[in-house]
Amino acid sequence: MIPVEEARGRILAxxxxxxxxxxxxxxxxxxxxxxxxxxxxxxxxxxxxxxxxYALRAADGGLGARLRVVGAAPAGHxxxxxxxxxxxxxxxxxxxxxxxxxxxxxxxxxxRDGDSVTVNxxxxxxxxxxxxxxxxAVGDVLISPGKRLNARDIGLIAxxxxxxxxxxxxxxxxxxxxxDEIALPGDPIPPGGIVSSNSHALAALxxxxxxEAVVLPIAPxxxxxxxxxVDAVHGMDLLVTSGGASVGEHDLxxxxxxxRGLVVDFWQIAMRPxxxxxxGRLGEVAMIGLPGNPVSSLVCAILFLVPALAKLGGxxxxxxxxxxxxxxxxxxxxxxxxxxxxxxxxxDGDGGLVATAFARQDSSLLRTMAQADALILRxxxxxxxxxxxxVPVIRLDALGL
Amino acid sequence: MIPVEEARGRILAxxxxxxxxxxxxxxxxxxxxxxxxxxxxxxxxxxxxxxxxYALRAADGGLGARLRVVGAAPAGHxxxxxxxxxxxxxxxxxxxxxxxxxxxxxxxxxxRDGDSVTVNxxxxxxxxxxxxxxxxAVGDVLISPGKRLNARDIGLIAxxxxxxxxxxxxxxxxxxxxxDEIALPGDPIPPGGIVSSNSHALAALxxxxxxEAVVLPIAPxxxxxxxxxVDAVHGMDLLVTSGGASVGEHDLxxxxxxxRGLVVDFWQIAMRPxxxxxxGRLGEVAMIGLPGNPVSSLVCAILFLVPALAKLGGxxxxxxxxxxxxxxxxxxxxxxxxxxxxxxxxxDGDGGLVATAFARQDSSLLRTMAQADALILRxxxxxxxxxxxxVPVIRLDALGL
Numbered sequence: 001m002i003p004v005e006e007a008r009g010r011i012l013a014x015x016x017x018x019x020x021x022x023x024x025x026x027x028x029x030x031x032x033x034x035x036x037x038x039x040x041x042x043x044x045x046x047x048x049x050x051x052x053x054y055a056l057r058a059a060d061g062g063l064g065a066r067l068r069v070v071g072a073a074p075a076g077h078x079x080x081x082x083x084x085x086x087x088x089x090x091x092x093x094x095x096x097x098x099x100x101x102x103x104x105x106x107x108x109x110x111x112r113d114g115d116s117v118t119v120n121x122x123x124x125x126x127x128x129x130x131x132x133x134x135x136x137a138v139g140d141v142l143i144s145p146g147k148r149l150n151a152r153d154i155g156l157i158a159x160x161x162x163x164x165x166x167x168x169x170x171x172x173x174x175x176x177x178x179x180d181e182i183a184l185p186g187d188p189i190p191p192g193g194i195v196s197s198n199s200h201a202l203a204a205l206x207x208x209x210x211x212e213a214v215v216l217p218i219a220p221x222x223x224x225x226x227x228x229x230v231d232a233v234h235g236m237d238l239l240v241t242s243g244g245a246s247v248g249e250h251d252l253x254x255x256x257x258x259x260r261g262l263v264v265d266f267w268q269i270a271m272r273p274x275x276x277x278x279x280g281r282l283g284e285v286a287m288i289g290l291p292g293n294p295v296s297s298l299v300c301a302i303l304f305l306v307p308a309l310a311k312l313g314g315x316x317x318x319x320x321x322x323x324x325x326x327x328x329x330x331x332x333x334x335x336x337x338x339x340x341x342x343x344x345x346x347x348d349g350d351g352g353l354v355a356t357a358f359a360r361q362d363s364s365l366l367r368t369m370a371q372a373d374a375l376i377l378r379x380x381x382x383x384x385x386x387x388x389x390x391v392p393v394i395r396l397d398a399l400g401l
Numbered sequence: 402m403i404p405v406e407e408a409r410g411r412i413l414a415x416x417x418x419x420x421x422x423x424x425x426x427x428x429x430x431x432x433x434x435x436x437x438x439x440x441x442x443x444x445x446x447x448x449x450x451x452x453x454x455y456a457l458r459a460a461d462g463g464l465g466a467r468l469r470v471v472g473a474a475p476a477g478h479x480x481x482x483x484x485x486x487x488x489x490x491x492x493x494x495x496x497x498x499x500x501x502x503x504x505x506x507x508x509x510x511x512x513r514d515g516d517s518v519t520v521n522x523x524x525x526x527x528x529x530x531x532x533x534x535x536x537x538a539v540g541d542v543l544i545s546p547g548k549r550l551n552a553r554d555i556g557l558i559a560x561x562x563x564x565x566x567x568x569x570x571x572x573x574x575x576x577x578x579x580x581d582e583i584a585l586p587g588d589p590i591p592p593g594g595i596v597s598s599n600s601h602a603l604a605a606l607x608x609x610x611x612x613e614a615v616v617l618p619i620a621p622x623x624x625x626x627x628x629x630x631v632d633a634v635h636g637m638d639l640l641v642t643s644g645g646a647s648v649g650e651h652d653l654x655x656x657x658x659x660x661r662g663l664v665v666d667f668w669q670i671a672m673r674p675x676x677x678x679x680x681g682r683l684g685e686v687a688m689i690g691l692p693g694n695p696v697s698s699l700v701c702a703i704l705f706l707v708p709a710l711a712k713l714g715g716x717x718x719x720x721x722x723x724x725x726x727x728x729x730x731x732x733x734x735x736x737x738x739x740x741x742x743x744x745x746x747x748x749d750g751d752g753g754l755v756a757t758a759f760a761r762q763d764s765s766l767l768r769t770m771a772q773a774d775a776l777i778l779r780x781x782x783x784x785x786x787x788x789x790x791x792v793p794v795i796r797l798d799a800l801g802l
Contacts, residue, residue, distance in 0.1 A: 029605035076582025078593035096593040130765045151609055151802055155602025156771040163587030181477025186564035192479035192497040201556030204430035208552055324752050351725050364531045370557040
């Protein structure tokens with residue numbers, strides 16, 4: 001059995017980010033930037049007014065001065081002249097400040113009377129003017145590669161005048177559930193069988209991480225069916241199987257795919273829930289074999305598949321982030337396997353996180369996996385802890401998993 | 402000017418959740434559940450083995466006992482007989498425990514020899530058996546309405562045997578940017594004009610919140626063009642405009658749409674960045690008019706549009722959640738408008754959040770909006786605060802906005 005960190009490191013080492021593709025800006029939300037976005041223009045492009053009011057020469061703008069209004073320049077309709085002494089130009093927020101002017105008089109500090117305006121608040125040079133380039137200048141790097149684009153990024157890329165964006169292609173992940181005993185929801189269930197939940201839970205997780213899931217038909221415990229998988233994974237970035245990863249008599253995956261070019265780096269990982277996890281390569285395609293148990297499969301997916309998808313997708317890849325919490329109830333000492341306890345989160349009086357493990361942690365309990373807000377991490381041989389002790393937790397809620 | 406909370410309350414009061422639609426389970430990730438999901442079967446369906454090993458009668462399982470192996474029952478291939486005294490049945494994880502048996506002997510505690518097996522660890526009744534229904538029983542509510550479905554929920558719904566899920570229809574949101582001075586990215590920019598960033602930033606935000614954005618062509622400051630909007634919003638759940646919401650001379654939205662049935666509940670909101678925000682109804686369609694300034698538009702969208710989308714989408718709707726942080730740098734006293742300062746977040750030595758406002762908060766600086774991790778909330782008339790003081794922040798990073 002190898003430690004969790006070593007297993008993760010070996011999985012990540014075998015993967016590379018997908019190449020870039022071009023998508024329209026309108027489709028770029030949630031995608032991972034593959035090349036720097038640089039400003040194609042200067043913003044603001046020229047000195048513009050920050051308010052509605054009048055452009056004038058500050059030297060003319062003494063209290064009570066009366067200026068001649070020579071025109072109006074709505075935003076998008078700049079006035080091309082040069083403002084002379086004694087003149088004012090009606091402006092609005094975003095209007096270009098004309099040549100000759102060096103300040104803006106607020107509309108509420110001005111009294112308009114026909115073609116003239118009276119200054120009711122003495123002008124100061126530079127007031128209410130946004131200087132050309134104060135947000136960004138042409139050539140500035142606005143966003144660097146490796147960032148998942150949010151709504152604000154999309155706005156900034158638009159402002160930088162980019163209709164197209166280079167992003168990492170979504171990682172394509174084939175998902176294969178195996179086992180004679182499982183059936184898809186709504187399909188007839190074999191005697192003693194159960195409904196397969198892994199394929200669609202894993203597909204949703206792939207989607208949550210920005211990937212594209214291809215759900216293969218369930219493979220029965222049959223060598224020929226498993227061998228046919230090889231043709232289905234052509235062009236995929238990753239094959240994820242569930243079930244068949246341990247070495248029991250009915251775990252044929254390794255054997256069947258071995259005959260079709262599977263190179264296995266097989267592990268027993270020192271963790272719970274989990275343990276049997278297969279890692280290797282099927283021809284050109286990297287492979288992660290998750291346990292068939294739905295809870296074990298999801299926990300292993302969070303620990304190994306989510307970082308793998310991050311690396312494939314062009315994001316920084318590492319262990320799922322943990323945050324500190326205090327125990328809501330005592331925990332017994334741990335054995336030699338790292339444990340990942342399903343837990344609920346609450347807040348204490350000071351706003352601190354409290355993590356309380358479900359009393360029953362049996363890996364057959366999928367419902368508590370769905371109800372969990374977090375996983376409490378317990379290192380191998382961790383000592384017993386009293387309520388209130390500090391523990392690291394993976395916040396499933398905050399990670400959107 | 403009315404307070405932020407009152408404005409949000411009035412916007413939310415005017416909206417109702419969208420009706421339910423049926424989507425395939427494979428498309429249900431990220432959708433909001435519209436009806437309870439109840440278990441259509443019991444899980445496990447019968448008593449099953451938690452391990453690989455042998456089913457037997459505990460009474461027969463003394464240390465050193467030798468039992469006759471009557472067959473094998475792989476998962477999905479149950480053995481239909483009744484186990485008699487002195488008999489054992491080979492089982493695997495998930496195999497149905499046969500009638501007559503009441504315990505499972507681990508494979509590693511058994512010595513197999515042809516048709517017989519020797520007990521190397523005394524058996525205990527009930528060991529390694531998962532009881533029928535210990536995860537859930539038919540009819541149990543697995544997930545309640547009003548939850549955005551994550552990957553674990555999808556797994557649980559699958560396990561409950563549902564191929565279809567009733568979810569709230571995605572809110573349809575029409576987005577209209579107005580102004581003579583703006584152009585779409587890549588299009589020719591008018592003299593003195595700028596590239597429009599609001600439409601696509603808002604569309605991305607709608608998408609981030611689970612909605613479907615329909616981006617309308619930019620409307621020039623022209624009555625006829627604005628009036629044509631009315632026909633474009635038929636069947637939408639919400640119209641969001643940017644620009645034209647204040648009462649300046651070139652803000653025609655209110656006037657033009659007024660002639661086509663706009664009922665306006667117009668506000669100046671006591672906030673910054675922001676202030677001019679229009680709320681009303683254009684015929685059957687609810688409307689929020691955001692400011693034209695990109696930073697103000699995004700901040701108002703986070704404070705008002707995100708909760709509106711939550712309510713439309715069937716989620717609990719409230720103010721964006723805040724978390725406590727300590728100031729990384731002092732802040733001056735605030736005036737009568739609630740302020741929302743763009744800030745970066747870091748961690749102090751104890752893992753506590755530190756929020757540091759950007760020195761320049763001018764609402765023309767879209768780049769700092771994209772760089773911000775959080776908004777520091779400053780109430781109207783909030784006093785000056787020293788570095789280290791506690792403030793509430795909206796974590797933009799954690800909200801995925």
